[in-house]
Structure formats: structure tokens, C-alpha cells
Amino acid sequence: METCFFSGRVSFSKLAHRIRDMQTLPYVVVTNPHISAVYELYYKAFESLRRVREIKTLEDNDRFCNKIGDTLKEHLTVIPKLAMGVLECRDLMKPEDMDKFMNTILRSRISRRVIGEQHLALTETFNSPWHFPDAKPPLTETEFVGEVFLRCNASEVITRIGHEVASHASLAYGPSTPLPAIKLSGHLDATFPYILSHLEYIIGELLRNSIQATVERNYKGEAVPPIEVTVCEAQQHVIIRVSDQGGGIPRDILPHLWSFSKGPRKHQRLENLNQVPKMAATLQELRATPSSDFPSPSLPTPPLHENVSVSQDSSLSSLSSRPPNLRLGMGLPLSRVYAEYWAGSLELHSLEGYGVDAFLQISKLGNKNEQLTMRASMDAV
Incomplete structure (x- = not known):
């Protein structure tokens, strides 16, 4: 029950801080319909958690999990609402102040979702039939502690995700378009x-950025x-x-690569975001519906690792309505926020006229030497 108390108090505190941050924005920004809608969602969640009583029984915990x-x-x-609000208010605040606000609120959001989903996953594990002294859990269950996969294999993830993204690209560009091998x-x-x-x-x-850049460079013949x-x-x-030969990042985009304002292409991003009702920032939003008409020409369909449970999903739903070629301009900034939350980093080096090298550093979670300065600072906000 201490876990329930911790989850509720931490989420409650973080929501209070984010509401305060939105209240300190210029009035004309807060009244933007998209940012105002986010404010109302946060205030509603704050009031809901504020009324949660002390959890003393399993029934109390079940009600808390439903909430x-x-x-x-x-x-x-x-x-998507925050992104649209930021793009529409781009000229009402300094770009660096707006990006600071977005980074803070997104990092806090990741932290809240991790805590909430971990609590739901641990509760689900506790309620599993094998959660008894003499029961033997299936192998797939022993590989997870809540949402944390203990034996994440980089090459298997890359191969599997590479197939997903290649299928996505086939739908976007057509089955006759040659795709780069990985x-x-x-x-x-x-x-x-x-x-x-x-x-x-x-x-x-x-991988999606690299495949798109390589295909659109058009290697004719x-x-x-x-x-x-x-x-x-x-x-x-x-x-x-991740190294590609897609020609590098355009000069008009490079200065705004990590910005949520997106510089000269903000209007196109706004139009695209208007087509996105929900965004959980998970791979499900990149997945194209599998089709036998568009098989991946460069990657075989890899089997899931025997230790990866396909049912070990978070509560985040997929974006079924997103067209396969819809670009939102949020991928890289969000990816960096995710990487930094777990004390990692994400850097890109563009070679104009040639390609891009992306470096993702992943800290080994649970390692006794793990550096958590960045995540601790995020959790503190």
C-alpha cells in the first residue's frame, strides 16, 4: 500500500507544479484553446487525485488503479494539443522560453506516466494466477519487473523495429520503391x-528518419x-x-532540430498535428497496419524474442488514424526527452550532402554505477 501512497503523492505534486507553470505563462498564451484544454485536463486530474483517500485494502487499490x-x-x-498550442503561440513568447516550458512539462509527463504505468503493471502482476508461493510463473513474466524489461537486447529490438518501419515506408512510398537495408x-x-x-x-x-531521407534522396539507377x-x-x-546516406539535414531545419517550434515549417506541422487526436509517444504511432501487398523488401519478418511477452503493453493506445507518411516534427525532441529521462543522451551529426550519424546512449538501468543526475532533476520538477 506504500507504493499506492507514493504513486498518488508524486503524481499529485507533479500536476500541481505543472499547473503552476501554465499559470505563469503570458495570459494570451494560456488562453490559447489547445493549451487551455491541457490546463483543464491537468486541473481535473489534480482534483481527482486530491480526493483519493488513504489506500488500506486491495479493493481501494483497484479503485485507485481504475482512476x-x-x-x-x-x-x-x-x-498534440501542447504541440499545436506552442506552434500557434510561437510569436508570443521567446522560442527558448517556449522550448523550456515544453521540455519541462513533457519530462514531468513521462515521469508521471512511468510511475502510473509501473503501479498498474505491478498490480497486474500481483493479481496474476502464478503470484503464489508454490506457483511457477511463465518465463515471459519473470523477464519483467512491472514495465521494465530486464533483458532488453539492442539488436533484437533494432531488427524488429526495422521491420516495422520498413513496412511503414512501403505503405508510404509504394511496394515498388526500393528501401535501404539495415x-x-x-x-x-x-x-x-x-x-x-x-x-x-x-x-x-x-530508423524512420533515416529510411525516409535515403528514399527521398532518390538514388535513380x-x-x-x-x-x-x-x-x-x-x-x-x-x-x-545509426548512420545513413540520406543527404543530411536541410539547413533551414538544422537550427530548429530539437525545438518544438519547428522554425520555417511550423505551418505544415500544424496541419499534420490537426489530424492527430491522440499521441502517447510510443512505437504504436509509427506502426503501419501489416499488409501482404506491401512486404518489406529489405528485412525478413523477425520473430519476437522468446522472452518478450507481446501482452506486456502499457496503457498507451495506438494511433490507428495516422496516415503512414504524416510527419509531426515531434519525433526527435521527444526521443531526446525520453533518452535523457533515463540518464542517457541523443545526439545527431549531419554531414551536408552525405548523411546523418545519430548516437543514442543508453544508461544501464539498475547498474550500481548508473548516473541519475538528469533523471533526479526531472523527478524533482
Whole structure:
């Protein structure tokens, strides 16, 4: 029951801080319909959690879990609404102040969702039939502690997500368009504890960007160069490098790469975001519906690792209405926020006229040498 108390108090505190942050924005920004809608969602959740009584029984916990689940689903609209509000208010605040506000509120949001989903997952584990002294849990269950997958294998995730993104690209560009192969090298047996949906989202965004850039560079009559992914394992972290030959990042985008304002292309991003009702920032939003008419030409369909339970999903729902070629301009900034939350990092180096090298550093969760300064600062806000 202490876990319930902790989850509720932490979420309550974080919501209070974010409401305060929105109240300190210029009035003309707060009255924006999108940001105002987010404010109302946060205030509603704050009032709901404020009325939660001390949890003393399993029935109390079940009611608390229902409240958490409903709140998580209701808040799936937060990211697209915030993004649209930021784009519409771009000229009403300094870009650096707006990006600081977005980074703070998104980091806090990730923290709240992690705490809430972990509590739901642990409750589900407690209620499982095998959660008894003499019962033997299935292998897939022993590989998870709540939402944390204990043996996350980088190469398996990259291969599986590469297939997903390739299928996505086939739907967007047509089955006759040649796609770049994904070549893996390095420490392919590296494993580490991580929240699978977070890693899937980051890898999915990096691979999608590389495949799109390579395809749109239009290698007419030439072999499409592969996307090279290198995995490097060190004592405290794992580094994943994604290298493509897609021509690099356009000069008008490069200064705004990590910004939520998106510079000169904000109007196109606004139009796209208007088509997105919900966003959980998970790989499900990148997945195209599998189709036998559009098989991936460069990657075989990989089987899931025997230790990965396909039912081990978060409460975050997918975006079934999102067209496969819809670009939102949120992938890289969100991916960096996710990486930094777990004491990692995400950096991109663009070689104009050639391609991009992306470096994702993943801290091994649970390692005694793990550096949690960044995450501690996020949890404190």
C-alpha cells in the first residue's frame, strides 16, 4: 500500500507544479484553446487525485488503479494539443522560453506516466494466477519487473523495429520503391534493463528518419545504400549509432532540430498535428497496419524474442488514424526527452550532402554505477 501512497503523492505534486507553470505563462498564451484544454485536463486530474483517500485494502487499490488508467487514457491528447498550442503561440513568447516550458512539462509527463504505468503493471502482476508461493510463473513474466524489461537486447529490438518501419515506408512510398537495408554490427548480444516501449519509440524514430531521407534522396539507377546500425556495449551504458546516406539535414531545419517550434515549417506541422487526436509517444504511432501487398523488401519478418511477452503493453493506445507518411516534427525532441529521462543522451551529426550519424546512449538501468543526475532533476520538477 506504500507504493499506492507514493504513486498518488508524486503524481499529485507533479500536476500541481505543472499547473503552476501554465499559470505563469503570458495570459494570451494560456488562453490559447489547445493549451487551455491541457490546463483543464491537468486541473481535473489534480482534483481527482486530491480526493483519493488513504489506500488500506486491495479493493481501494483497484479503485485507485481504475482512476490512474482513466487518467492515462484521457491524457493521450496532451502532446498534440501542447504541440499545436506552442506552434500557434510561437510569436508570443521567446522560442527558448517556449522550448523550456515544453521540455519541462513533457519530462514531468513521462515521469508521471512511468510511475502510473509501473503501479498498474505491478498490480497486474500481483493479481496474476502464478503470484503464489508454490506457483511457477511463465518465463515471459519473470523477464519483467512491472514495465521494465530486464533483458532488453539492442539488436533484437533494432531488427524488429526495422521491420516495422520498413513496412511503414512501403505503405508510404509504394511496394515498388526500393528501401535501404539495415545492417547491424558490433556487440549484438548486449542486454540491459529498460522500458521496452521507450526504446522502441526512440529506435523507431531514428530508423524512420533515416529510411525516409535515403528514399527521398532518390538514388535513380543506383543501389540504395544501407543504413548501418552499430551497437557498442560499455560497463555503464550501451551506445547505438545509426548512420545513413540520406543527404543530411536541410539547413533551414538544422537550427530548429530539437525545438518544438519547428522554425520555417511550423505551418505544415500544424496541419499534420490537426489530424492527430491522440499521441502517447510510443512505437504504436509509427506502426503501419501489416499488409501482404506491401512486404518489406529489405528485412525478413523477425520473430519476437522468446522472452518478450507481446501482452506486456502499457496503457498507451495506438494511433490507428495516422496516415503512414504524416510527419509531426515531434519525433526527435521527444526521443531526446525520453533518452535523457533515463540518464542517457541523443545526439545527431549531419554531414551536408552525405548523411546523418545519430548516437543514442543508453544508461544501464539498475547498474550500481548508473548516473541519475538528469533523471533526479526531472523527478524533482
